Structures are given as structure tokens and as C-alpha cells.
Amino acid sequence: VPETALSPKVIVTAALELLDEGGLHRFTMRALAQRLDTYPATIYWHVGNRGHVLSAVSDRVLDEAFATLPDPTTTPWDEWLRAFARTYRKAMQAHPAMATWGVTHFDAKVPASATLDAMVGVLTRAGFEGERLAGAYNAFIMSVVGWVGVELIADDPEVGSAPEELEQALHDLSSDEFPDLVANMPVLANQAMAFRWRGGITNPLDDGFEIALTTWIEGLRAQLEH
Amino acid sequence: VPETALSPKVIVTAALELLDEGGLHRFTMRALAQRLDTYPATIYWHVGNRGHVLSAVSDRVLDEAFATLPDPTTTPWDEWLRAFARTYRKAMQAHPAMATWGVTHFDAKVPASATLDAMVGVLTRAGFEGERLAGAYNAFIMSVVGWVGVELIADDPEVGSAPEELEQALHDLSSDEFPDLVANMPVLANQAMAFRWRGGITNPLDDGFEIALTTWIEGLRAQLEH
DNA sequence: ACCTGAACACCGTTCAAGT
DNA sequence: ACCTGAACACCGTTCAAGT
Numbered sequence A, B: 001v002p003e004t005a006l007s008p009k010v011i012v013t014a015a016l017e018l019l020d021e022g023g024l025h026r027f028t029m030r031a032l033a034q035r036l037d038t039y040p041a042t043i044y045w046h047v048g049n050r051g052h053v054l055s056a057v058s059d060r061v062l063d064e065a066f067a068t069l070p071d072p073t074t075t076p077w078d079e080w081l082r083a084f085a086r087t088y089r090k091a092m093q094a095h096p097a098m099a100t101w102g103v104t105h106f107d108a109k110v111p112a113s114a115t116l117d118a119m120v121g122v123l124t125r126a127g128f129e130g131e132r133l134a135g136a137y138n139a140f141i142m143s144v145v146g147w148v149g150v151e152l153i154a155d156d157p158e159v160g161s162a163p164e165e166l167e168q169a170l171h172d173l174s175s176d177e178f179p180d181l182v183a184n185m186p187v188l189a190n191q192a193m194a195f196r197w198r199g200g201i202t203n204p205l206d207d208g209f210e211i212a213l214t215t216w217i218e219g220l221r222a223q224l225e226h
Numbered sequence C, D: 001a002c003c004t005g006a007a008c009a010c011c012g013t014t015c016a017a018g019t
Helices: A008-022 A029-035 A040-047 A050-066 A077-094 A096-105 A114-126 A130-151 A163-171 A179-183 A206-222 B008-026 B029-035 B040-047 B050-066 B077-094 B096-105 B114-126 B130-151 B163-171 B179-183 B206-222
Strands: none
Touching (some): A008 A040, A008 A050, A008 A096, A029 A040, A040 A050, A050 A077, A050 A096, A050 A114, A077 A096, A077 A114, A077 A130, A096 A130, A096 B130, A114 B179, A130 A206, A130 B096, A130 B130, A130 B206, A179 B114, A206 B130, A206 B206, B008 B029, B008 B050, B008 B096, B029 B040, B040 B050, B050 B077, B050 B096, B050 B114, B077 B096, B077 B114, B077 B130, B077 B206, B114 B130, B130 B206
């Protein structure tokens, strides 16, 4: 029995706990209500629908994570972008359900975020202007959000083959048909997209992320000097 | 009344039509059964569960799309990668539901794909080896799949604000609080992640995609000469 | 203003039974 | 082998009614 009235704040907190425990898949309004010792309708009264709750959780997680970002006006642009990307990934690793929510719903909200203002400022100071600025912004942030979203794909036993099966199938690949895959399988197995049998939650691609990050930064740098 | 027995093939065809018309959200086993003039249980008998159907649809779409790719052994690596990315995006634009399915379930299946073998081969010939090869592969394909997935986020009226509301909110942004956002709003509005009020299905980011593509390619090239 | 309890209109999936 | 019809165990969401 709750002592005080429910609030969006405590709802978001409970929702985040539920998401961390069971993932997006097990996050239901009924389970959330039960955890808060109320009824689904009560949650609807406070925060609208399921999408609004998830959106609010996402805001909370990102706001907290980005609070630690360095000063965008005094940090070199490449360093600031690296900090942004590592911070985003770390937050998503802590709350993987939010990674797939982000990659699937990040738009469509009022986004007066100081962090995005900072990113635009950083890119401006790096030398991007006008449409090339928008392009660089999208190239970077959509790559980061997308890459991390793919890395943290949830292990879904309902889809595809069992881990052992997939491992075996990779091992049995014909080197006539797939010569380059077979030649490089030691380094691809369980480490490369479409060849992993465990998702990034339990099998993080740390080295891969740093290579991707360098790819994005150096790719932007190359477009600075025209 | 169907004249011949049902087959996975006709199920996948009907599923793709259903997905193109209503998106992932309206793709239900019941609706699929109805379209095929049978019962849900019949579909289960032929192809397992909902995830398997979606996975099979994804395979079909990708196989058909990638059939047009140029010869990986005679095409310069950067050109082949560009062709791959543009082909993937075009296929996902034709079937947007598959973009968010891909970004959310691309792993976890037996992936003996000739196209991925080709990509590994192309990157090898470009000069990548061992772990740097796996890193470059992941950097590129996860960026492409992720970026396109974010671009093609479905317009979901259940989440966030209405388009007009969002547009108004962006217009009313305080230039004290968000100076760089306000200064660049003409070029960001409806064109940049988190500032769009229409998703990439009806509002494609064509220029942005080309900039992102150059970013990935040049970023990889920069890591070739060490 | 805030919460209760029940209901509505769906889902994915399974299963006994038919042919 | 393939299909039918019904059922099970859920969903998100709404609504009249309470306090």
C-alpha cells in the first residue's frame, strides 16, 4: 500500500527497474502496475500510454548519462564526439532495452536537449556549416545510435536457431562457397554481425566499437578539408 | 478457397504484402491467416512462429536485393561498399518494416550469405586483416544497417507529440538555452535526427545518406594507411 | 484529483479433432 | 500430411464508478 500518491517520477523509476530485469519484451503495463501496487488504469491516468512511459524512461537515462559530458566549448571536437559516443554506449549497456527502444523510437518527441545543442556547436566549431553540418550531425549520431542498437540486439530464443546450432553451422560452412568467410572465421565467429550467437549484452564488441568510432571521426575529418 | 496446399513460399509472399501495407505493428498471425484464407494454426504448422515468418521475409527481401550487386572481385572496394549500402537502403525503403526488423533481429540466424562473404573478401582485398578486418566489417555493416534503421523509424502516433506540436516546439526554442540549435534550425528542421516530425519513409534523407556513406568509406580508408 | 474493478477488443500460441 | 475450430493465457486501453 503506497503512502503517497503516485507520480510520473516513481513510475519511471519502477519502469526502468522492470526493463532492466526483463527487457522490452516483458515490460507490460500490467507488470508495471503490479510492481507499483496499483492498477493499470492508474498508470494511464498519470502518464498516458506505454509509449509515453518508455519515452520518459529514455529521457531519464539519457539526461543522467549525458550530464557527465565534457565542456563542448573547450574540448577538441573529435575528443568530444568520442566522449559522447562512449557515454551513450555505456548508458545503453546499463539499460539494453533502451538501446532497441532508441533505435526504433528516438525521433518523434520534443527534443530540447542541451546535449544535441552541444553536438551541433562542436561540429560547427570543427568547421561544418549549413547542409554539410546537418549531414555530419546525422552521419555521426545515427551511426552511433544505430551501431549500438545493433550491437545490443536482445537474444531472442523465439527467432532463428539455437546458439549451438548456429555455431555448428558456421563451422560447417563450405570453403568453396564462402571462401573469405571460412578463411576469416576465427576472427569473425561470435564477434561479427550475423555471425554472433550471443548478443552484445553478454558479448560486448569493445574493440569493434573503438574501430567504428575511429571510422566515424576520421570519416568526418576527411570531409573537413575539401 | 486455396486450390493447392499452403507452402512457406506463398506464406512469405503474403506476409511481405501485409508488412508493406500495415507495417510491423499491424502484422499479426491472425491477419496473415485471413489473407491466406486459413487459420493461424495452419501457418504455425508450416513455418513455426511469428519470428520465423519475419525472418524468412527478411531473407527473401535481402536475397533479391543483393542479387544485383557488382562483382566483388573486379570492383574497387570503396565502390562495392557504396553499392552494397545503397542497395540495402533501397530495399529497406521499399519494405520499411524490414528496416526496423533488421536493426532489431538481424543476428541470431544461420547466415550463410554469399553477400557477406563478398563483403569480407572486398575488405580483405582493400587491405584489412585479422581483427582489424572484423572491426572494419562491423563498423561498416552495423553503421549501414543502424543508420538506415534510424532513418526509417516508423511514424508512431502513440508516442511523443504530434507533428505540428513538434514543429512549433522547435520554432519556439530559446536561443539563450540552445544557441547552436536555433542558429542552425533552418537546416536541421525535419532533416536531422530528433528534430524530424516526419520519419524517413515519407521524408527520405538522401543527401544525409550520401554524406554518411562517404564518412564510413573515408573513415575506413584512413585506417588503411597506418 | 486520484484510484478501483471490470470490461473490450485484441494478441501469439497450442491442441484435440478432423480429413 | 495438412487443416479446422476452439481454447488458453495473455496483452493495451477505456470506462463507469468510487473516494
